[in-house]
Amino acid sequence: MxxxxxxxxxxxxxxxxxxxxxxxxxxxxxxxxxxxxxxxxxxxxxxxxxxxxRLAQPQLLVCAADHGLAARGVSAFPSEVTWQMVENFLAGGAAVSVLARPHRQALSVVDCGVKHDFVAPGSPDGTRPGLLVRKVAPGTADCLEAAAMSAEQCALAIAQGQALVRGLPGNCVLLGEMGIGNTSAASMLMARLLGRDIAHCTGAGTGLAAEALERKTAILRAVLQRHAQAQAPLQALAAFGGFEIATLVGVVLQAASERRVLVVDGFITTAAVLVAQALAPHVAQRCVFAHRSGERGHAVMLDHLQAEPLLDMGLRLGEGSGAALAWPLLQSACLxxxxxxxxxxxxxxxxxx
Known part of the structure; x- marks a missing residue:
């Protein structure tokens, strides 16, 4: 790769x-x-x-994509919620939209691989305000059957994340994500990169009941066995997905190289930092971790990264909501x-x- x-x-x-x-x-x-x-x-x-x-022109990136594994019922919500929530972000009705507004965080939604066409009818170039289309493919493959993405797709997603940051103003980037099934990808990345049993890395995600959580864990264990050879960070990323996480890896690498402040949200975005840190060991120095998520496994990730999260409120929404919520603390520290x-x-x- x-x-x-x-x-x-x-x-x-x-x-x-x-x-x-x-x-x-x-x-x-x-x-x-x-x-x-x-x-x-x-x-x-x-x-x-x-x-x-001094913090200047904070950029909040919500990277969105679909996951082929979601068809196996690893989430409480169907895959179409991914594109529906992207529309909600663009309309300003999501939690992160509300939290970002009063603090003048520039919110951009990045279509990294959503299984939906967001082209605006009647627009000369099809663009929509607040939406950046960097679609690698309409969702990853079912990683129980094959790698979630090819090495080439993974490299493209990372490169697009790097290019996104190079085009952004300001000196701080807040990380957000959206993708039904992406807690599964993050759990498997954690299990593989930290050498943990998948049962200790898998949580309820969008709200799975106990029996469904057991089934999700069994599916993820089978995926890990299916890709037992994917041990290196980029191999694991390609095997388990997703396009939004790979794009965030690129975002993190580029922002770190430009000495921007990275405000990391919850479980999924921390998984992207985990991959980036494995590739470049000084990445975490540039990170401020917004909160400790209610998602199982996040505390272990934070401990591994020697992170000191600012908040501990039981949040597990994602979207970048925790990063937006913690932002005033960064402003206060500078002031x-x-x-x-x-x-x-x-x-x-x-x-x-």
Whole structure:
């Protein structure tokens, strides 16, 4: 599989980290009293390479695609919900649409492989506002019978994700996804890349009952056995899918190489980071993990990536909803660095030595 990996350097910078920490400690507050918000400010400063980090023009990408495995009943919802939800995003009625609006996050929906035609009737070029068509194919193959995608399709999806980021303004990208069946793909990627039993990686997804969850787990176990030879990260990605996850891998790689802040949503988007991190070991340094999902397995993924999620609210919707919800915390961390007075500037006495 031929993909071009961008250069992603180690962000470790002792001098900058020391300068940032000194600036945080000199603010008019007891040491460490803003808790994890201080660590978030430090992280953002290191990602953006500045003692005064500023977030500019946040881009929220919801990558959408269908999965052939969904026909086997691994989700509580039918596959047509994928395209119906894309229409809901475009109409502004989805949770992520509502959460993104007040914070001026530019929401783009990317058709990476939805089994539906979104061309706008009457439009000269068929385009629709808010929709980016980067369709690799109308859904992946049933991965119980064959690889979800070919090596060439996987490479194309990754390359398209990289190209998307190169065309975006701003210095931060929020990750979202939509695809009936994609918790199955993410669970199998986790199982293969982390060496975990699939039963510990598989959750209810869109709300499967206990018996249906058992059946889903058995199907995923059979898929893993079917593709036992797919051990390397890109082999596993091609074997299990999906086009939206592969596109997100490209998004993550390119954004990391450009030193943009990556705001990672939940289980599916973290699976994309897991693949990207396996390809380029400094990727996770650029990531802010929005929340710990209610989906089984997400906490294990986060622990593997040494991630400190900002929120823990039992969310398991996806779409980028958790990333949009956590965004004000990133803004607050930057504003405290920029606008909060120091002891010296405010004329406030410091703590006695």
């Amino acid at each position: 031929n993909i071009v990996l961008p250069l992603i350097e180690d962000l470790q910078d002792a001098a900058l980290a020391q300068a940032l920490q000194r600036r945080i400690d000199q603010k008019t507050k007891p040491l460490g009293s803003l808790g994890r918000l201080e660590r978030l400010a430090l992280r953002l400063g290191l990602i953006l390479g500045s003692e005064s980090p 405290l660095l920029e606008q909060m007075a120091s002891f010296a500037s405010a004329g406030v006495s410091e703590r006695a030595p």
